[in-house]
Amino acid sequence: MKIAILGAGAMGSLFGGLLAEADQHVTLLDINDAHLHAIAMHGLRLETDGGDRHVRNLHATRPGGATDVPDLLIVFTKAMHTRAALASVHHLLGPATHVLTLQNGLGNVEALASVVQRERIFVGVTTWPADLAGPGHVRSHGTGVIRLMSADGERPPMLARVVDVLSAAGLNCHADENVWGAVWEKVAFNAALNPLCTVLNQPVDALGAVEDGLTLALTIVDEVLAVARASGIAVDAAKVNDNVRHAIVAHRGHKPSMLQDVLAGRPTEIESINGAVVATARRHGVPVPHTETLMQLVRLVQANAMHKQAP
C-alpha cells in the first residue's frame, strides 16, 4: 500500500518505520528539517522491544516535496496543527485516497472532513506509546493496540485492507463498531491526567501522593463520560477508572506529552481535549466544572510558558 504519514514525530515515525519494515511504500511528511535531514542521511532509527535498528526503505520530505498520491494518508500531527498540515497536502489527495486519524482529542474527523469526504475517513485510537529521542530517532517500548472504524460507520473494502496492513506491521489493529466510545474513553483519561500533571509540573505517579489526586482525576473522568453519554456514546466508566488507577501506580516518572509541550514552550492539545469537552458539555447542558477549571489553568500555564520561550 502507498502510505503517506502527515506529521512524522513520535507516533508518525513509529508507524512509518514499522510499516516500511513490513514492506509498505512509506513517505513521511513533516516540517521538522533536522528530523528529515537525519532520516535522509542515516535512515530512521527505530528503537523498540524488537530491537534498535535503522529503517532505510522509506522517504522523508516536507509536504510540498511529495508527489506520489497515496492510497492512505495517516494524520499524526498534534491536533492543533491538523488543518495547516492538511492545507499543504491538497495535491496528494487523489479520488481514492483514504485518510486515517488516530490523534488524541475530539474534532479530528471534522478537521479531515474539510478536505475529504466522510466516507473516505477512518477514525480511531491507539494505545501504542512513542517518544522522539532526537532527530531521526524514535523510541517505543511496550505494546499497544489500534481500534478504528470508518467515520460514517460503514465497512468499505478499504477498511479491511487498512486493518490488515497495520496488523501485518505488528501494530495489532481491529475494526471496532464502538470506536466513538473508545475515543471518548481516551479523552476522559487524557482530560484528567494530562492537565493535572501539567498544572502540577509533575509526572503521573505524583498524583498518588495523597488520595485527593485520584479523587480529582476520577471526578474529571465522571464529568467527561457524562458528556459522552449525553452525546449518545456508550462508554465504560469502570474501564477508564481502572486505567487511571493503574497509570498513577505504574507510570512512574512519565511526563504526559502535554507537560512535555509546556516545558518546551510549545502549544498543547488542551483545546481538543478539555476544551472540546467543555464546548460539547455546554451544548448538552452538562456541568463540567473541574474539566473547565483545568482547561483554564492549562491555558494560563501554557501562555506563560510560551511567553517565557519567546525571543
Ligand code: NAD
Ligand atoms: P509529535 O509532536 O511527536 O509529532 C507531531 C509532528 O507533526 C511533529 O514532528 C511536527 O513537526 C509535525 N508537524 C507539525 N505541523 C506540521 C505541518 N504543518 N505539516 C507536517 N508536519 C507537521 O506528536 P506525537 O507524540 O507523535 O503525537 C501525535 C498525535 O498522536 C497527537 O494527537 C497525540 O496526542 C497522539 N498520540 C500520541 C501518543 C504518544 O505516545 N506519543 C500516543 C497516542 C496518541
